[in-house]
Amino acid sequence: MIADPRVFDDDFVPPDLLHRETEIEQLLRRYTTPEPRETDMLISGPSGVGKTLLAQKVTERLKRQRGVTTIFVDSLGKTTGAVLRSVLEQHPNGPDDVVRTTPTDTVCRKFRHAVDGGTIVVLDEGDDLPETDAINELLTTAHVTVIAIAHEGTDWLSRLDVVTSHPFDQCHVKIGRYGVSELADILERRAIQGFHGDVVSREYFEAIANEVAGVARDGIQTLRAAAEIARDQGFHHIDSVDITTAYERAKHRIRELNLESLPFHHQVLYGIIHDAGEIAGTELHEHYEEIADEIYAGGPVHPIGERARRGKFPKLKEYDLIDYDESTTKNRVYSVIDTDVEPVIDLPPTVTTY
DNA sequence: ATTCCACAGGAAAAGATGGTCA
DNA sequence: TGACCATCTTTTCCTGTGGAAT
Numbered sequence: 001m002i003a004d005p006r007v008f009d010d011d012f013v014p015p016d017l018l019h020r021e022t023e024i025e026q027l028l029r030r031y032t033t034p035e036p037r038e039t040d041m042l043i044s045g046p047s048g049v050g051k052t053l054l055a056q057k058v059t060e061r062l063k064r065q066r067g068v069t070t071i072f073v074d075s076l077g078k079t080t081g082a083v084l085r086s087v088l089e090q091h092p093n094g095p096d097d098v099v100r101t102t103p104t105d106t107v108c109r110k111f112r113h114a115v116d117g118g119t120i121v122v123l124d125e126g127d128d129l130p131e132t133d134a135i136n137e138l139l140t141t142a143h144v145t146v147i148a149i150a151h152e153g154t155d156w157l158s159r160l161d162v163v164t165s166h167p168f169d170q171c172h173v174k175i176g177r178y179g180v181s182e183l184a185d186i187l188e189r190r191a192i193q194g195f196h197g198d199v200v201s202r203e204y205f206e207a208i209a210n211e212v213a214g215v216a217r218d219g220i221q222t223l224r225a226a227a228e229i230a231r232d233q234g235f236h237h238i239d240s241v242d243i244t245t246a247y248e249r250a251k252h253r254i255r256e257l258n259l260e261s262l263p264f265h266h267q268v269l270y271g272i273i274h275d276a277g278e279i280a281g282t283e284l285h286e287h288y289e290e291i292a293d294e295i296y297a298g299g300p301v302h303p304i305g306e307r308a309r310r311g312k313f314p315k316l317k318e319y320d321l322i323d324y325d326e327s328t329t330k331n332r333v334y335s336v337i338d339t340d341v342e343p344v345i346d347l348p349p350t351v352t353t354y
Numbered sequence: 355a356t357t358c359c360a361c362a363g364g365a366a367a368a369g370a371t372g373g374t375c376a
Numbered sequence: 377t378g379a380c381c382a383t384c385t386t387t388t389c390c391t392g393t394g395g396a397a398t
Contacts, residue, residue, distance in 0.1 A: 081383060101383060102373090281362095282361095329362050330393090331361090332362080
């Protein structure tokens with residue numbers, strides 16, 4: 001049924017972006033401002049509604065029409081230093097790799113030298129980048145336009161307005177979830193691009209759009225999951241697949257990919273929580289110390305202390321792998337969200353000590 | 355109501371890693 | 377080769393806070 005699986009990949013760039021025309025125009029118009037310094041932009045909105053795609057489409061157009069240099073950095077989980085090095089590496093005049101120990105101000109200086117014309121830097125997932133002099137320097141470098149993408153248009157990102165001294169709404173594009181019929185259009189388009197001419201009813205697309213509450217990424221993954229289920233079950237029509245089931249399968253897949261992308265320490269902690277199902281903090285730490293020697297034996301990484309472990313939980317939660325009540329500090333209980341998401345590493349069997 | 359306690363999470367110091375240069 | 381340096385991670389130290397005990 002699926003003729004071209006890439007159509008459903010997260011990084012697939014569709015030929016055109018439906019129902020974001022006004023936002024594209026708004027951003028393009030910003031760039032035609034006479035003063036280059038006044039063109040920094042902020043795109044904010046919830047996950048999976050096309051912020052990144054919007055930025056890609058706009059920069060693509062500007063690259064074609066005005067020959068600007070475009071640099072795209074996913075800042076998720078990166079330090080400020082790593083982001084800046086990535087910016088320099090991607091610049092055509094910059095070196096191909098910048099070593100980790102290069103001083104940040106050197107990186108900034110080299111970037112400044114490399115810039116020789118209109119340059120757009122897209123900082124994706126810019127939420128948790130700390131505000132630093134280096135970032136500010138990037139924002140104020142001549143000929144450099146920063147398009148920041150964030151969930152919440154808060155903290156240092158609102159600095160964009162100070163720098164530009166422009167009214168807030170002119171450089172801040174807020175995008176929201178799609179309406180049911182808008183998202184149904186998008187899904188219909190993807191179905192045409194990705195399926196073997198299977199006929200899926202309009203009602204089915206609308207039902208998916210409704211189920212995922214207008215989050216395009218979830219809708220597309222649900223459509224893919226539905227096609228996979230239909231194939232596995234030997235259904236003739238994709239739209240006879242139960243949508244809730246398909247959505248669950250889609251979320252399951254997203255969680256698995258999330259888990260795989262995490263470093264070793266996270267894997268260990270997830271493994272412990274997964275095997276317990278639900279576990280109190282104290283117990284979790286005890287268990288960790290029991291098995292740590294065995295788990296880390298011979299590996300390049302070493303066990304970490306309690307404080308460092310505590311720092312890993314937010315990411316596991318953010319990735320929808322575990323849950324806990326963060327409003328309470330005492331007797332916190334960590335629980336696995338989807339027990340079917342198996343840990344990547346095998347833990348030794350639980351030692352039952354009473 | 356007040357005290358006590360456990361623990362999350364911030365800040366700063368220390369350590370690990372890996373590059374540069376004489 | 378070894379002293380030195382910058383970044384990034386982890387540890388150490390500590391404060392603030394929610395909830396239980398008194």
